[in-house]
Structure formats: C-alpha cells, structure tokens
Amino acid sequence: MRMIFSKIFNFLFPSLYNQVLSITIVILVLAVSTLSYILINEGVKSAEKDLLARGISLSKGFSIASELAVYSKDKELMNNILHNIIKEDNILGTAFYDMDGSAISVQGIDPSQKLGLEGIKKIVLFRDIFWKKVLIPDSSVPLYYDLYTPVTSHANTQEGGIFEADIEEKEAIGILRLKIDAVPLQKIRKELLLWSLGISIPFLIIGFGVSVLIVKRITRPIRQLTDMVKEVHEGSLDLFSCYCPPESKDEIGVLSQEFCNMIKTLDDRNRQISIMAKAMESASDMIFLTDSKGLFMYANSSFTKCMGYTQEELIGKIPSILDSKQHPHEYYRGLWQTLKDGKDWYGEMSVKTKSGDIQICETSITPVFDDKGGIINYLAIQRDITDKKRLEEKLLQVQKLETIGTLAGGISHDFNNILGGITGAVSLLKQRMPEGDKLLKYVDMIEQQSYRGAKIVHQLVGFARKGKYMVECVDINKVLEDIILVVTETFDRRIELRYNLAPDIPYVEGDSSQLYQVFLNLAVNARDAMPEGGTLFVRSSQIIKNGGDVNVSANMPPGEYVYICITDTGVGMDKDTQSRIFEPFFTTKEVGKGTGLGLAMVYGIIKSHKGYITVYSEPGMGTSFKIYLPKIVQMEEERDAAIKEATKTMEKVMTVLFVDDEPVLRELARDILESAGYKVYLAKNGEEAVELYRKKGGEIDVAVIDMVMPVMDGGKACEIINKMNPDAKLLVSSGYTEDMIIRNLLTDKVVRGFIQKPYTGRDLIAG
Structure with a gap:
C-alpha cells in the first residue's frame, strides 16, 4: 500500500521541490484551518x-x-x-x-x-x-x-x-x-471568522500560488469528468456531447475512456429498458413488480386504472391492500411457498379495488432471479375475468335449471302416458259397470287418485317450463289486486303493504292462475322474511327496452314489457344464496317449513310465459324480485277458432287414425272409440302413421297423433300428412302439453286441435 501511494505521489509531483512545497501548503492549510x-x-x-x-x-x-x-x-x-x-x-x-x-x-x-x-x-x-x-x-x-x-x-x-x-x-x-x-x-462567530481569515489569508495565498501548477494538471480532466457525470445525472447519455478524449495514458486518461465506455453501455441498456417499459405500459393486462419481500415497486397503467390506486399509493405497500377476504389463509400460504421455492404460480385471485369492488383476476406470478440464483423480484400479470366468471355462473345456473327441467319434462311425459292408461281403463270400466255396482266406488277412488297424480305431474311439467296453461289475455293488475286482497286479509298486521299499480298497462298472454301462484309465492316468501314485521311493496308498470335501457339480461330482446316488482324489507340474502334460490329443493327455511320448490316453480312459470325474473338482495336490507313479461302483440283469434272447431271434429267423424308409441294407450283408445261407434286404425310411430294415411287417407276422417315418439315424431308426421292432404283433420296429444312446436302447428293450420295427456275416454271422444 505504501509503495502504491509513493508511486502516485511521485507521478503527481515529479520534483522534490513540488513535493515539499505541496506538503508544506497542506500542513499550513490544515494547521490554520484547525486553529x-x-x-x-x-x-x-x-x-x-x-x-x-x-x-x-x-x-x-x-x-x-x-x-x-x-x-x-x-x-x-x-x-x-x-x-x-x-x-x-x-x-x-x-x-x-x-x-x-x-x-x-x-x-x-x-x-x-x-x-x-x-x-x-x-x-x-x-x-x-x-x-x-x-x-x-x-x-x-x-x-x-x-x-x-x-x-x-x-x-x-x-x-x-x-x-x-x-x-x-x-x-x-x-x-x-x-x-x-x-x-x-x-x-x-462572524467576528472570530473575520479575525481568523485575516490571519489565514496570507498563508493561503502563499500555498495557493505554489499549488496552482499542480492543481491545473489534476483538476482539468477531473472537471471534465464531473461535467460528464452531471450530464449523465440529468439524463443525457449522448456520447458526442459528453465524450472526453484522454490526453494521456495515465490514470485520469484511462478513467475518462472507461467512463465513456460505461456511458455507451448505459445508453444501450436504457434503450432496452425504455422499450420494455413502453410495452408494459401499453399492455392491456395488469402488470406489477414487487421486491423480494412482496412490496410494490411498479404497476402499469392498466393495473392502476382497474384497481383505482395511483403509483404513489402503491409503491412500498404490500399486496394485502388488495385482499378481498375471499380466500383462506392457506391459499396465500400455498402461493408464497410456491414462489419461495422458485416456481411460477398460476391461479384465479379475487381482489378488492380501492372503491371496494371485488374483481376476479386470472393471475400468474413469476420469481425474478439474480446472477447467483437468488430471488430479487416477483413479476405478476393479471387479467380481469370478473364479467367472464359472472357469465359462466349465469350460464351454469341456466344449464342446471335446463337440465333439471328436461329431466322433469321427460319424467312427466312418461307419467302422463302411465296415467293415461289408468284413466282410460277406468273410463271403460265405468262405462261397462252396471249402475249401483259395489265396486264402482273403488273405481271412482282409482280415478280420483289418478287425477291427483295428474295434478302433481302438471306441476312438475310447469317446473320444466312446459306446463299446461290456459292461454288467454291477462290483466296483470287484476291478478295483483287479488294478491293485495289476500295480503291485506291474511298477513300479519305488523307487515305494512304499499302498492302502486300503473293504470292502463298492456295485457300479457298467459295463464292468470299460474301467474297468481307466482305472485302469491313471492308475497308469502316476503312475509316469511319479515317475522318481526316490515314493509311489502308491490308495483307494476310498462317499460320499453331499447338496447341497454333495462339492465335485466343480455338475452332479453328489445320490446315492450309489463314490469312487476315485489320488494320486502326483510332479512335479505347473501350472494351465495341468491345464486341458488331458483334451484329445486334449495331452501333456507327450517326443516318442515319449506320444500325448496316454490321459487323453482316461479322460475319455470315465468320462463314458460317468455318472461324474465331477477333478484337483488342485501343481508339485513331486504329482497326485490323483478319480473318482465312481454306485452301481448295480438290475439291469435284464428288459432283459437281452429281449436274450437277441432272440439267438434270428433262428433262428425266415423274413422279415426290413432297414433301413439305406448301399446296400452293404443289399445285403450281402440276400445274407447270403438265403444263410441268409431272405426279405428292404429299406428305406433309417425312413420307408420304416414304410411297408413297414404294407403287409407281417403277413408280416415280424423287423426289423433302423439307428439313424442321414436322413429318419427308427431310434428313431422303432421307436416307430411298436411302436405299430402291440406284438408286433413289432425289432432295432436302430448304429455308436455302445448309447447312452441304445437302452437306453430296450430297457427299454421297444420293441425286442428290439441289434447292434453292424461285424458279420459270422455276427453278423447269430446276432443
């Protein structure tokens, strides 16, 4: 160390005179300054x-x-x-x-x-x-x-x-x-300073004069380097403006050259960093960077915009400020353990924005390593999938209801066929048993129980959104007035009823008794949600949806709707309960006080009426059900007339083609119709019916065709027969009742009427 210092000193001060003089000046300056x-x-x-x-x-x-x-x-x-x-x-x-x-x-x-x-x-x-x-x-x-x-x-x-x-x-x-x-x-202090200066200046002048030659040699290149450092500090990395050519190969000259090389390297790296920074800022995904402890170091504009925080509010904070409380502690422990192990983490994360909204983000977090393999940062990329998840949840809910509805519809169809066989057989028994027979009361009991079973099946079909509805023009206000009367007369007096029914709202097409059940069910649920009393609001009006005017459903088409809102101030529901209330057998009531089918039936009936229903609730605040039913466009008078005309068709015919895939129903129909004086042809599917009509069409007066059959369904068979003979008198029957296909057949005058399963002998003959 001493040798190095000696060489540097000898290089700077090559003559002994300069060395001694310099040392003297330094000593004098130090002595004067210290004193x-x-x-x-x-x-x-x-x-x-x-x-x-x-x-x-x-x-x-x-x-x-x-x-x-x-x-x-x-x-x-x-x-x-x-x-x-x-x-x-x-x-x-x-x-x-x-x-x-x-x-x-x-x-x-x-x-x-x-x-x-x-x-x-x-x-x-x-x-x-x-x-x-x-x-x-x-x-x-x-x-x-x-x-x-x-x-x-x-x-x-x-x-x-x-x-x-x-x-x-x-x-x-x-x-x-x-x-x-x-x-x-x-x-x-000033006086002492002036006195000190008066003594020190002569010594300093002498030292300064001796040191000038030495200082010039040293300070000039150092000054140039200082200017370069200032320009770099101010952000300039332009080599042409800050380049300092070395005049010698001494340490100062080498330092100047190395400094210029460093500037060039910094300039190249800054350009790369600038490109990467612009790319991160322009990214639509949310990107943020933390240090090894998880503290925010950077967040791009997409992140700050979505989360509602500024860069200043985030830098130095831990990501827990975004904690939505939706995940357990084990979730975060597993996340951090994965990252600490040096592995990437992928998953969905619920975060809370500055405004308190909860967002679901598709998240990937990657550790950033230094040259030695140590973790120095964590880079996270997030994509907001909140809307996507909500749509998926709604789609899943619809699919669940559709699946259960399809299952219910299939079961009801099979049960209607079974009940059809029972009621048909009972009708024949009653016709052939002598009046006053002791066994007649047991036959009546079988018939009554069959009707009870049919009623249950009709409810099941109603849940499947294929229920038998008496389609008519319905004045919603009249239905609501009946509900208001029931509430006024029977509900707890601690429940205050408020209602506002808009006058002159349009009619809707549907079954008033089914809609009555919908509104009554919602009112009863509201009552049960207010055991200590509260307020029940009932409101009706007409709305027009134009594009996004009504925030109901993305599938709700524009048009005119009758709007019904039933709101209570009861206990309310959380988000999880709201997502499941339309599921069959889901109930929040005590055992024995609820079946879990009420709101499922409500959902099915509203959907069958081509309507929409939504629910909004806050725990402790209450619940609001909103129903939208399409305004009736026109009365299908021609279709109704065709149905009425078809009611009399069987009275005029002599030969009947009966088509059903159930052997029991075919045999019962033959016995019932033949006992009434009709000639009967039987077919077990649509294809056989078409072939039989092609051969015997000239003598067949009317055909009764089941809608759901293997090989060829009834709708297809009716269309083919109608093309063969546009004047053919066709009636359709189904356990699903009057669905859209049947309505279209009636509207297009392909068929003349419809018979609901299960039916009695009288129903078949009258049909």
Whole structure:
C-alpha cells in the first residue's frame, strides 16, 4: 500500500521541490484551518455559556418573583412581569404556562403553542431549568434558546399532582418560558471568522500560488469528468456531447475512456429498458413488480386504472391492500411457498379495488432471479375475468335449471302416458259397470287418485317450463289486486303493504292462475322474511327496452314489457344464496317449513310465459324480485277458432287414425272409440302413421297423433300428412302439453286441435 501511494505521489509531483512545497501548503492549510476552527468554536461556546448563564439567572429570578402572580392567577400582574422581562437584552419573548402546558400570559410568543408533555415532566421531576436550542432550518447555527423554569409554591396542596411527583414542601404551579435571541452568538462567530481569515489569508495565498501548477494538471480532466457525470445525472447519455478524449495514458486518461465506455453501455441498456417499459405500459393486462419481500415497486397503467390506486399509493405497500377476504389463509400460504421455492404460480385471485369492488383476476406470478440464483423480484400479470366468471355462473345456473327441467319434462311425459292408461281403463270400466255396482266406488277412488297424480305431474311439467296453461289475455293488475286482497286479509298486521299499480298497462298472454301462484309465492316468501314485521311493496308498470335501457339480461330482446316488482324489507340474502334460490329443493327455511320448490316453480312459470325474473338482495336490507313479461302483440283469434272447431271434429267423424308409441294407450283408445261407434286404425310411430294415411287417407276422417315418439315424431308426421292432404283433420296429444312446436302447428293450420295427456275416454271422444 505504501509503495502504491509513493508511486502516485511521485507521478503527481515529479520534483522534490513540488513535493515539499505541496506538503508544506497542506500542513499550513490544515494547521490554520484547525486553529481557526478551535478558536471560533471555543469563542462561540464561551459566548453561548455566558448568554445561557444570564438567561438562567433572569429566569430563576423572575420565576421566584412571579410565584404570587401565578399562584393567584393574576393575569395583570403576570403581564407586568412579562413586560419587564421582555425589556431585557436579547429576550425575544416570554410566557407563563399552567401545568397542562397551556399558555396563561404571553409576550412575543404564539399563545396557541402548547408545551409538550415530556418537557413538563422534566421540569416537574427535576425542579430545575429545562432549556433547548432551536436551530436555523437546514443549519447547525442556533436561532434562539428556549428556557423553561418551574414556578414553585410553598402552599400546601393535596398530594398527587398531574404526575404525582414528590417535591418536598414545594410544588410546581406554573412554568416561565424565556425565548433568548441567539443573534449575539452569530455576531461573535462572524467576528472570530473575520479575525481568523485575516490571519489565514496570507498563508493561503502563499500555498495557493505554489499549488496552482499542480492543481491545473489534476483538476482539468477531473472537471471534465464531473461535467460528464452531471450530464449523465440529468439524463443525457449522448456520447458526442459528453465524450472526453484522454490526453494521456495515465490514470485520469484511462478513467475518462472507461467512463465513456460505461456511458455507451448505459445508453444501450436504457434503450432496452425504455422499450420494455413502453410495452408494459401499453399492455392491456395488469402488470406489477414487487421486491423480494412482496412490496410494490411498479404497476402499469392498466393495473392502476382497474384497481383505482395511483403509483404513489402503491409503491412500498404490500399486496394485502388488495385482499378481498375471499380466500383462506392457506391459499396465500400455498402461493408464497410456491414462489419461495422458485416456481411460477398460476391461479384465479379475487381482489378488492380501492372503491371496494371485488374483481376476479386470472393471475400468474413469476420469481425474478439474480446472477447467483437468488430471488430479487416477483413479476405478476393479471387479467380481469370478473364479467367472464359472472357469465359462466349465469350460464351454469341456466344449464342446471335446463337440465333439471328436461329431466322433469321427460319424467312427466312418461307419467302422463302411465296415467293415461289408468284413466282410460277406468273410463271403460265405468262405462261397462252396471249402475249401483259395489265396486264402482273403488273405481271412482282409482280415478280420483289418478287425477291427483295428474295434478302433481302438471306441476312438475310447469317446473320444466312446459306446463299446461290456459292461454288467454291477462290483466296483470287484476291478478295483483287479488294478491293485495289476500295480503291485506291474511298477513300479519305488523307487515305494512304499499302498492302502486300503473293504470292502463298492456295485457300479457298467459295463464292468470299460474301467474297468481307466482305472485302469491313471492308475497308469502316476503312475509316469511319479515317475522318481526316490515314493509311489502308491490308495483307494476310498462317499460320499453331499447338496447341497454333495462339492465335485466343480455338475452332479453328489445320490446315492450309489463314490469312487476315485489320488494320486502326483510332479512335479505347473501350472494351465495341468491345464486341458488331458483334451484329445486334449495331452501333456507327450517326443516318442515319449506320444500325448496316454490321459487323453482316461479322460475319455470315465468320462463314458460317468455318472461324474465331477477333478484337483488342485501343481508339485513331486504329482497326485490323483478319480473318482465312481454306485452301481448295480438290475439291469435284464428288459432283459437281452429281449436274450437277441432272440439267438434270428433262428433262428425266415423274413422279415426290413432297414433301413439305406448301399446296400452293404443289399445285403450281402440276400445274407447270403438265403444263410441268409431272405426279405428292404429299406428305406433309417425312413420307408420304416414304410411297408413297414404294407403287409407281417403277413408280416415280424423287423426289423433302423439307428439313424442321414436322413429318419427308427431310434428313431422303432421307436416307430411298436411302436405299430402291440406284438408286433413289432425289432432295432436302430448304429455308436455302445448309447447312452441304445437302452437306453430296450430297457427299454421297444420293441425286442428290439441289434447292434453292424461285424458279420459270422455276427453278423447269430446276432443
């Protein structure tokens, strides 16, 4: 080390003269500077000690003199004392404070300033003057001194003051503050500095003259390097503006060249970083970077926009500010363990924005490693999939209901066929049994139980949205008025009913009894949600949806709708319950008090009426069901007339083609119709019916065709027969009842009427 220093020194100072001269100048400068510092410092300390001694003396004297004034709280006397104090030299301000630190009387001090609790403690505990130095901002030079002296009293007081301090027979009853100007010290400092300069300058001039030659050689390239550093610091990496060609191959020259090489490297890297930063800022995905501890270091504009936070609000914070409380602790422990193991983490994460909204994000987090393999950062990329997840949930809910509905429809179809066989057989038995037969009552019991079974099947079909509805023009207000009457007469008097039914709303097409059940079910649910009473609101109106005017469903087409809203102020529901309320057998009621089918039936009936239903609820606030039913476009009078005409068709015919895939129903139909005097042809599917009609069509007066059959369904068979003979009298039957296909067949006059399964012999003959 000594050899290196010697070489550098010899290189800088090649002659002995320069070496000695330089060393001499350095020693002189150091000696003069040190001496000047010591003299100035000691002089200032001495002056400061004198100034404080005088202030302490004044403070003690006036604190003794002010005992009576403070004890008696005589503000006038205290003001006189302060007035005398402030006349003293170098006193900027003075004040009396009580033991709570509040100003009692002030001169030259802001009366709103209150003493700190720690300062009061020191004054009371030590019973001595407490002082502090206040410096000029951004400097070590004192601006003024604050002296705090306790004003004590020999008066006897109760023990346990504010700090319960034991101070013998004296007790601090107030505090005297003196604000002493430090300007005299600054003047003394300046005088000593001038005196020091007067001595030092001759020595420094001599040293400067000797050192000029050396300094020029060293400082010029260093100055150039300094200018380059400043330009780089200001953001300039232009080699043409900051390049400093070395004039020699010494250390300074090599340093200059290496510095220029460093600038070029930095410029290349900055360009790459700039490109990457622009790409990250332009990304539609949310991107953020944390340090190894998980603290935010960067977030792109997509992230700040979606989360609602600014960069400043995020930097240095931990990601837990986005915690939605939707995930358990094990979820986050697993996440961090994966990252700490140096592996990428992928998954869906629920986060809370600044506004409190919950968003679901598809998230990937990747550890960033340094050259040694240590983790230095974590890079996260997120994509907001909230809307996608909501659509998926709605689609899943619809699919579940559709699946259950399809299952219910299939079961009901099979049951209707079974019940059809039973009711048909019962009809034949009753026709052939003599009046007064003892067994007739048992046959009646079978028939009654069959009807009960048919009613249950009809409810099941209603859930499948294929129920048998008496299609008519329905005045919704009249249905709601009936509901209002029931609520008024039967509900708990603690439930207040409010309603607003808009006049002259359009009619809807549907079954009034089914819609009555919908509204009654919702009203009863509202009642059950308000066991302690509340308010039930019923409202109707007409709305027009144009594009996005009505926030109901993306599948709800534009048009005119009758709007019904039933709202309660009951216990409400959480999000999870709302997502499941239309599921069959789901109920929040106690065992034995609910089947879980009510709202499922409501959903099925509304969908069967081509309507829409939504629910909104907040726990503890209440629930609101909104129903939208399409306004009736026109009465299908021609179709109704065709149905009425078809009712009389069977009375005029003699030959019937009966088509059904159930052998029992075919045989019963043959017996029933033949017993009524008709000639009957039977077919087991649509294909066989078409072939039979092709051969026997001239003698067939009417055909009764089941809709759901293997090989060829009834709808297809009806269309083919209608093309063969547009005047053919065709009736259709189904366990699903009048669905859209049947309505279209009726509307297009392909068929003349419809018979609902299960039917009796009388129904078949009358049909």
